[in-house]
Amino acid sequence: MRHLALLVLGLVTLPAMALTNVDLYRSEVVLDQAAKNADAQARIEGMKEVIVRASGDRNAVTNEVVKKALNQSSQYLAQLSYGQMGEAQTLRMGFSAPHIRSLLSQAQLPVWPAARANILVWLVEEQTDRNIIWEHSPSAVLEQLKGQADKRGLPLTVPVGDFDDITGVAVSDLWGGFVQPVGEASQRYLVDAVLVVKAQGNTLRWTLYDQKPATIGVTRQAPLSGSNNGEDAAVKMVNQLSDYYAKKNAVVVANESSEAIKVRFTELSDAVGFFTLENKLKKLSSVASIDILKIQGNQVTFNVHLLSSPEEFKQEVLRAGPIKQLESVVETPVVAIPEPTEPTLEVTPESAQGAVESNAQPTDESTPLESANTPTAPLVPAEQILVYEWQGKPYVYVAPAIEGEIVITPDVTENEAEPAVQ
Template sequence: MRHLALFILGLIALPALALTNVDLYQTEVVLDQTIDNADAQARVEGMKQVIVRASGDRNAVSNQVVQKALRQNSQYVAQLSYGQVNGAQSLRMSFSAPQIRSLLSQAQLPIWPADRANLLVWLVEESHADRNIIWEHSSSAVLSQMKHQAESRGLPLTIPVGDFDDITGVEVSDLWGGFIQPVGQASQRYPVDAVLVVKAQGNSLRWTLYDQRPATIGVTRQSPLAGSNNGSDAAEKMIHQLSDYYAKKSAVVVASESSEAIKVRFTELNDAVSFFTLENQLKKLSSVAALDILKIQGNQVTFNVHLLSSQQEFEQEVRRLKDVVQRESVTDEPVVMLADVEVIEPSNEPTSPDSSMPDTAVEVAAPSEVIPAVEVTPEKVVPAELILMFEWQGKPYVAPVPVESESEVTSDAALAKPDVISE
C-alpha cells in the first residue's frame, strides 16, 4: 500500500500531458420527420459535421471533392444506430476514420489531429449589479452555447467544478480585472494547456486567451490573445474564432496521394480543345477526386486518376460520356529503378604475359582510349501496371471563319468598280 501511495504521489508531481484525444468521427443528428428520406439527409448532415471537425475548416463542406463524396456518404459510414435527443428520434453515426482522412487529403484540405489543446474556461457573468463565476454545474445559457459549439468543432473545454479550492483560490475581481497571477495559480490544479477568461455582459462577450500552461501565466512574457463578440450568438462566434486559431496552429495538409488510384490513357486527342474538354468532363465525374497528368505523347494522354469510389463505377461513368469509347486495356512495361552506378577504371599496371603463351614476340596495338566498365546494381523493379484505354471520338475543333456582312461586301464592290463619268 505504501508503494502504491508513493507511485500516485509521483504521478501527481510529474507535469501532466493535457492534450485531449477528441472523438472526431462520431456524431448524432435529430431526424427531420417532415421530409422524405430523413435518414439519408441525416447522414449527409452528420458527414458534414465530421468533415468540419476533422479538418478544422468551416468551409470544407463547400469543397468540390467533398461535395461529390457527400452524395456517396454511405460508403464512409462505419456504423449506424437510432437514439433519442430531447424526446426526438436521432441517428447515431460512426464514420470510417481512414476514409475520412483519405477524403481530406484528396480534397487538399487540412487534417486537424485528434490530440488537441484543452482550455480551462473561467466565465464571469454580469447581471444587474452582480457578477458571478459560472461553475460546471451552473445554469447558464452562455455556457450551454459554448459547450455545444465546442463539441461541434472538436475543441476540448474544461469548466472549473466550483469546489472549496476553486472558490477560495480566485476572486471575481481577479477575473474581471485581469489580474493574471491569481488566475494562473488557481488554474494549476487542472491539467490543461491554456486558460480562457470570458466576461459576459448581456449579449456582449470579452475574452482573453492565455495560450500557455497555467504554471507559466504571469511568469513568462507571452502575450495573450483577446477579442470581443456581440449578439445572441456571441458565444458561438467566440468558439469559432478559438477553433480556427488552434486548427490553423496544429492542422496539416497531407499530399494528395490516394490508395485508390488508377492509370487511364486516352487516344485520338488531336487538338488542345479536345484535351481540355475531356479533362473538364473527367473532373466532373462523381467517382473522381483528382487528376494528375503523367504523360503526353503525340495524341495520347495518360492520367493518374484518384478515385472516390470503385474502379468499376469510374469505368461506367466514363463509358456514359458522349465522345468516349472504351478499348482493351494494356499493361505498362515494368520499370527498373537504378541505384548505385559503379565505374570500374582500367588499371595502368602492365599486364604480365600469359605463361601458357609461347615465347614469341607479339606486338599489340594500344587503343587510343580505354572505355571503363560500368557496373549497374538495380535497386528495385516497379511491376507492370494495368492501364485503362479509352478513345476520344469528339469532332476536331474548327476555328470559325469570319463572315463579311452584306454592307461590307457592297462597299468593297463599290470601291473595286471604276468610276463612270456621265456626259
C-alpha cells in the first residue's frame, strides 16, 4: 500500500509534459498490383511520405537532391515487410533515421523534431442536429482528419466522450465560441493546444488555441482561425496546421554528408570548361552537393558529398565524360606551426640571486622551461584525392557576322570595296 501511495504521489508531482514523440520514419503504402514495378513505386512513395513528415515541408520532394535520392530509395531502408489493409496488400517500410536526417541536411531542408505539440480536437458536425464527434464516433471528417494528421506527423487527441466530457462542455459552447468552458473541459487532457472545428457539409471552420488549456480564456493570446471548403477540407486544414507548427519548430541543420570524398580535375584551361564540369557533377545521381576547395592554375579540387558509394560515383564520372581517370594522390594538409616564443620572466632580487647560483652549476641543455615552449605540429591524417583529366575541347569564340560589314581583300582597293552584305 505504501508503494502504491508513493507511485501516485510521483505521478502527481511529475510535470505535465504533453509533447508527443512521433514515429517519423515508418510508412505503409498500398501496392498497385497493376504496376510493372509495384514494390519500387511503393518504396518511392513511402520515402516521400517520410521526407515530408520529417521536414514538415510539403515541397521537400521537389528538391533536386531529394529527387536523386528517391531513385535510390532502397539505400535508405532499414526494414521492409508486407501487410494487409482491407483487401489490399501493403508494403510496410522503416527508413534509417540517420540517413534521412543526413539527406535533409544535404538538401538544406529543415528538420521538424519528433517531439511535437499534441492538439486536442473538439469536432462538431451539423447535419440534422449539431453533434460533438467523440473518439469512436462514426465520422468521415474525423477519419480524413486522422489519416492526414498521421501522414504529416501531427499528434491529435480526440475526446473520449465519457461522462466528464459530456457534462463538461455543451455543443452550444463549442459552436458559439465560448472560450471559458472550452478551456475548462480541455484541462483533463495533457495537451499543448486546443482545436475547435465546426463542420457544415463540405465546409470546415476552425479555431486553434495554441496554448495550454488552463490558460485559455485567462491570457490575452489571440487564437488562429481559418476555413476550408471541398471534399478534402479536412486534409487542407491539417496541412495548414502542420505547416504552422513546422515553421514554428523546424530547424535547418548544418550540412553533414554521410560520406564525402575529395576529387581533383586537371586541364581546365578556361572558365567554360570549369562551369561545364561543375554542372555535370551536380547532375550525377550519386552526388548530393559539391564544395570548391582549391583552384590552382588549370586544376580545381572539389569536396564531393555523396548520396551513394564512392565506387558508384567513380563509374558515373567516367560515363559523364569527356573525362579520363588518372592515378590518385595522397596528400597531407599543410598545418602552420607557430613560431617558438621566449618565456617572459619577472626579475626580483630573490630570483636574481637564484640565477647567479644556478649559473655556477652545470645544467642540462634541454630544460623543462624550453621543452614547454617548443611548438609541436598537430597530427593530421593524410587524405586520398581522386584525380581526373578534363578532356573537353577548349572554348573558341566565334564572332557573329554583322549586317552591312565591309570586307576588304588584297585584290580590292579601299575605294573599290563593296559591302559584303546588302
